[in-house]
Amino acid sequence: MSENKDKQSFWEHLDVLRIVLLKVAVVTVAFGIIAFAFKETLFAVVLAPKGVDFITYRWFSFTGELLPGGEMSDFNVQLINTGLAEQFIIHMKTAMCAGLLCASPYILYQLFRFVSPALYVDERHYAVRIVGWGYVMFLTGVAISYFLIFPLTFRFLGTYQVADDVMNMISLQSYMSTLILMCLAMGIVFEMPLLTWLFAKMGFITSGFLKQYRKHSIVIILIVAAIITPTSDIFTLLTVSLPMWVLYEVSILIIKNRHSKELITI
Template identity: 65%
Template sequence: MFWGHLDVLRAAIVKSLLVAGVFGVAAFCFKEELFAVILAPKDANFITYRLLYSFSGLVMEVGASDFLVKLINTGLVKQFIIHMKAALCAGILCASPYILYQLFRFVSPALYVNERKYMVWVVGGGYAMFALGVSVSYFLIFPLTFRFLGTYQVSGEVENMIALQSYISTLMTMSLAMGLVFEIPILSWLFAKLGLLSDGFMRKYRKHAVVVILVVAAIITPTSDVFMLSLVALPMWLLHEISILMVHRTG
């Protein structure tokens, strides 16, 4: 029985790796399209900047040189390595629904019917919230952070030229961090279902949660700027309040 389960698990892992590999190779081949997405937030005509200008009443033509930050490469093989890493991450991201499906197929035979239902909600909801968190980071938090740090100068004589590796690392770190942060409602719902969390407990320690949120936001935010700190902390606070409502309805 044990070896049978091991064979099923091995088959699921192999299939997941093959699908991720196919998507990764495809992403590697479509280099221009891949990095057009990755490097988009550094351009002045990125959708976030255009919307902010529109909301603030400023007039800006698409493609106008409102700010310019140059990305540079500082190593002989770093661009190729970054290309491979980006393609690998893109492949895993594209294959993630299939990977989750394979894991669910492996685990579901050992679950009761009601447990399978909860598993679907946790996995599906967790995936959706993670994707939402990554989107918030990509379209809102990272562009504003990059613009602030990329254009900040201690003197006009010092020109900003950001290393490509630093850009990619910051983008991936912030995206992963926000994706995990957006799992708060799903985890709260799961803990409430298991009887480990109540809305009364969360309301009682709401002020403590705000302090924790500010600390985590300060760690995630690569700058001490109050605006950036608030930009990260606000979604986290909203997620905490949504979690309280979800736990209350669960109870």
């Protein structure tokens, strides 16, 4: 920690934070403007899961052909717009979300630069690991939601009918809000190993505790999965539950491995 940083007053720190936030805002808006300009490319990515030729559907169709009766039928779900300015507003919101995602590495870097002078060397080391792994796990959860969970959920709910004469008319707003909500939820869920590692380090939980309540955790996982994917389709429910259960078991291994290393050190 430098002497200049130590001697800074509260208002000087606040001024530094203001500059950091200004840089973050400028970069985020810049990426958002770029995303807004490339509308066709942006929405080709965002709307891809609704198309029958999406990679997830093609992969399930390919694997289904190898099994008797496992072929996936084609489907077609058209999105509609119900508001005069709805498409333009959604375009702006989607562009800003894309800008925030693209600028996220720079945002984390700037925030770490602001906080790091107040940390000791070992604390800085842990902070880098926590932020780095947290970021990777969050993006992994978002990717799994985009490529697996949301497409299957959209296919089921978008084609579900209580009767043949009741047609589905899915609004663009409903599609976008569901996509963002599910990606955000899965990104947060994938922080489970990191959070359990932190709680174990603080002495709140142990691997034995997680093993003891494994059966209870399975029930909780199924409930959370049902909330994330409000559908009666058991396949989609298990598709969401399986990664969460794997994360729970990984959390146990991480805590157990950490405890073993500490015993060896002692």
